[in-house]
Amino acid sequence: MRLLTPVLIGAVAAVSLSACSSAGEFDETGGVRITRSACPAVAVPTYTGDITLFNPPASRDARAIDVTATITNLKSTCSGPTDPITTNATFDVQARRATAGPARDVVLPYFATVMRGGTVVVSKQVQQVTLRFAEGQLRASAVGTAGASVKAAAATLPADILEKVTRRRKPTDADASIDPMNDPATRAAVARASFELLVGFQMTEDQLRYNATR
Incomplete structure (x- = not known):
């Protein structure tokens, strides 16, 4: 199962420079101050924040939907300015099954990928979350x-x-109206120093395609 398909690379490109604030803030002297954090940004890539399970699995008929789940309430804390810099994230998974019935456990895999500059995968882990539906x-x-x-x-x-x-x-x-990120060398340097922690459901190509085209 490949994770970083072209559609996902496009989805995370906007995150790659998120460590810089492009809008800036006004300081006490009336100037503009742009802030930057070395902490990895945390996000859920497009199309990976929800998943649909079907019964039978190969069906894509709405009447065959078995379980739907969504990643929500993503939060993070950063150790900064330590070495190494550590970011820890937590999130909720909210799920619904189509039919109330006996107690049931549904195990869903999710990925935690660290990227550099929006295109380079530094590390990837696949973990699991267990959803326990109580009887009825x-x-x-x-x-x-x-x-x-x-x-x-x-x-x-x-x-x-x-x-x-x-x-x-x-x-x-003189350069008050010039965005420093317009300079290719500056933009490249910021990208190299920008890291992201991306979290989403680990899906098959077919499941990802379903999310992108439904």
Whole structure:
């Protein structure tokens, strides 16, 4: 089962530079301050945040839907500024089965992938979350966890790039209206130092296609 299909790479590209705030903040002098965090950003890639199980498995008829589940309430904490920099994430999985019946456990696999610059896979783990439907109940929930650890040096921008990105700019400055990220060298340096922890259901190509085309 391949995870990083073209559709997923496109989905995570927008996350790759999320460690920088492009909008910036106004400081006490009236200038604009752009902030950056070395902590890995945390996100659920498009099309991987929900999954549908069918009975029979090969069917895609709405009447054959057995269980649906969704990843929600994704939260993270970061150790920063330690070395290595560690991000821990938790999330809820909310599920519903089509028919209330006997007590039943449904085990769903999910991935936790650390990416660099939005395109390079640093590591990947596949874990499982167990949903326990009580007898006669249609709904079940569970909690999943994921983590990422990156070297501080790898997530730290070179001093000249950091100065360019975070320097306070006042409206009267000549480059006040110029986004430093428009410079290809700056953009590439920020991408190399940007890490993401991506969490989603581990799906087959067929399941991913179903989510993308339904």
